[in-house]
Amino acid sequence: MWYFSWILGIGVALGFGIINAMWLEAEVFPLDAKRDDAHRARSEGTRS
Template sequence: MWYFSWVLGIGVALAFGIINVMWLESRETLRAAKAAKQVAR
């Protein structure tokens, strides 16, 4: 039965990593858009 917790732990770790990458990518996109908007002024 230990393998259920192992599989769930791996799944949670992978999900956390994927969500973290998506969050960082969205921050970079927003930062670039904000910088482009300030340059256009």
């Protein structure tokens, strides 16, 4: 019966990892894109 707890533990760990990866993509990468856009806008403004 110990294998049920192993299966549940592995399932919870995999779920936690997937949720963390989804959160990372949703939170971190859009912020980087916004920073890049702001940097491009600033650098284009200084060229003129």
